[in-house]
Amino acid sequence: MHSAWVCCHVRRVAAICTAAFAAHFLYLGGCFAAVGRVPKKVAAADLIPRQAEFCQELKHRGFAIVQSDLSRRKEALAWLEGLAETDPDLADFGLSSDDDGLVRYQRVDFPRTVQRLDVTPAGSGALADPGAEATLGLAADLHALSLTCLTAVAQHEKLPELLSLVADRPEPLNCAKEPSIMRANIYGGQDGAGPCWHLDLGLLTVAPAGSWPALMASPFHDSIGETAFLEELLDPDRDVLVFAGTALVLATAAAYTGLVHGVSAGRLKQGRARVSVPYFLRPRSGAVLEKPPWCDESLAYLYPAAVQAEGGIHTGQPMLDLLRFHRDLYGRLCTRGQVVPLSAFAAEDLQQKVRQDFYL
């Protein structure tokens, strides 16, 4: 009887240990939180009823996976790949004929060569080219999905003001400093740069799998699980990655941490061009990020913050330049893949720096 009890007890302890090992423990903001080893996927249609699970993943894993209608992804990627092959300067991308603020082309050479086609679904009207149509349609789908994700966060965190930070319909590219966009990144082969670890500026990034997987989460995000190559966790035909950027970190006073991520230089060197199409949901022009109620007083000086403040708001009150904060300070601190706690800005030397240099 005694040995039966011992045996049963040992089995129970073993089961508890297995469960404990199966969960992955993270130290975040002074408390331990657990997420399962395997990321949970939430269907877009269930984002509101299952907001707690979605937010748990986003907060404690650093990213969430949402299952969605990605029927236009394949066609958009194929069209963009074709453009890159036939027209290395993407001179005629066929999305817009004049400067209507729907599309912007840039070639960046540092720290790595990448061509970018920024697309916003602000306009309407049919396009002659079905590939271009699919690309604009994908941008519209990702915009709608990003708003649902933000609604889930706003409801779950009881921060309805998060929704007033974004435009219902994306702003034209020529009307806002850092508008919400779908960015087609077109990488050629022979890449010499490292992963270029960074945080995104906005509230949320919603990223379908690129044409082939090279997007990595920083190794410092130790909740990542089996692979740092996040797109390998996705069903490319229907899953998207969702993660936070600097604006959401500030808007939630670090209840959410930004995901430090980069693109593998080793994989890009394999020679085939790669196309990715992340959607960046950013604060609209005029939006002001206010201090959330739970924000520590030592960080209160970072508020209010804006990328592009409207004249007349908060007159006489200093306002953090969110873009400069992101680009020159907060974003810089993650260049080696580190996750920077916002609490670092409570340090006296950083407070001084921010106060002196980073107010509008």
Ligand SMILES: O=C(O)CCC(=O)C(=O)O
């Ligand atoms: O190419 C990718 O998969 C990600 C690109 C990225 O992180 C960005 O454009 O901010």
Ligand SMILES: [Fe+2]
């Ligand atoms: Fe990024």
